[in-house]
Amino acid sequence: MAALNLSNSLIFFVFLFFFIINNISSINAKRYKFPKQKLTHLHFYFHDIVAGPNVTAVRVAEAPTTNSSNALFGLVAAADEPLTETPDRSSKLLGRAQGLYASTGQKETNLLMVFNFVFTEEKYNGSTVSVLGRNAVFDKVREMPIVGGTGVFRFARGYVLAKTYNFDLKTGNAVVEYNVYVLHY
Numbered sequence: 001m002a003a004l005n006l007s008n009s010l011i012f013f014v015f016l017f018f019f020i021i022n023n024i025s026s027i028n029a030k031r032y033k034f035p036k037q038k039l040t041h042l043h044f045y046f047h048d049i050v051a052g053p054n055v056t057a058v059r060v061a062e063a064p065t066t067n068s069s070n071a072l073f074g075l076v077a078a079a080d081e082p083l084t085e086t087p088d089r090s091s092k093l094l095g096r097a098q099g100l101y102a103s104t105g106q107k108e109t110n111l112l113m114v115f116n117f118v119f120t121e122e123k124y125n126g127s128t129v130s131v132l133g134r135n136a137v138f139d140k141v142r143e144m145p146i147v148g149g150t151g152v153f154r155f156a157r158g159y160v161l162a163k164t165y166n167f168d169l170k171t172g173n174a175v176v177e178y179n180v181y182v183l184h185y
């Protein structure tokens, strides 16, 4: 009899426990049905102008050894680069890439890229994707992850492929073709 009572009260408390837990979660959490995920492909040209008129990237820090390093190891730049429809800098402006890059290779030039791409056209106006990745600038194609986004790109994941279209060894100015593949809702 005592054993039966014990197991009854145990069952009672287990039920009570789950009942309370259930109610707590029903108070604090709302569940939403997500719409279907979409894969959007964006294509544009990125202008990294470090010399001449209208520079788009400026050196903000360096190590004492940066200038004697072939890879410019230790250089940090802040950038606000136009994203255009064609390789021509005066073609239609689709958005801007705003961020930082740092030279993080001792032997070969590769950049740590920390960039927000903010778009200004049509339904993408004001929406951003955030890119964080390694950019080995002399590789033919560089892949970098998209780590998030805002606006139409909320919950974004994906990757970008960067391909140098034109690089001026004398000035360091570059035009880079970007293909962006972004998953969002």
Ligand SMILES: *[C@@H]1O[C@H](CO)[C@@H](O)[C@H](O)[C@H]1NC(C)=O
Pocket (backbone or CB within 6 Å): 023, 027
């Ligand atoms: C859950 O908790 C709320 C607030 O404390 C209370 O009003 C409600 O009656 C509880 N729900 C159930 C199913 O007991």
Ligand SMILES: *[C@@H]1O[C@H](CO)[C@@H](O)[C@H](O)[C@H]1NC(C)=O
Pocket (backbone or CB within 6 Å): 053, 054, 089
């Ligand atoms: C630089 O900017 C000025 C003013 O916005 C513009 O008139 C000029 O065409 C630009 N130069 C280049 C090379 O883009």
Ligand SMILES: *[C@@H]1O[C@H](CO)[C@@H](O)[C@H](O)[C@H]1NC(C)=O
Pocket (backbone or CB within 6 Å): 062, 064, 067
């Ligand atoms: C390194 O080179 C840059 C660009 O030529 C120059 O602005 C900077 O002053 C140099 N830094 C040092 C420490 O010499």
Ligand SMILES: *[C@@H]1O[C@H](CO)[C@@H](O)[C@H](O)[C@H]1NC(C)=O
Pocket (backbone or CB within 6 Å): 120, 121, 122, 125, 126
């Ligand atoms: C994008 O949004 C800004 C601010 O909301 C607005 O001023 C601008 O005209 C918009 N651009 C386009 C192309 O719709």
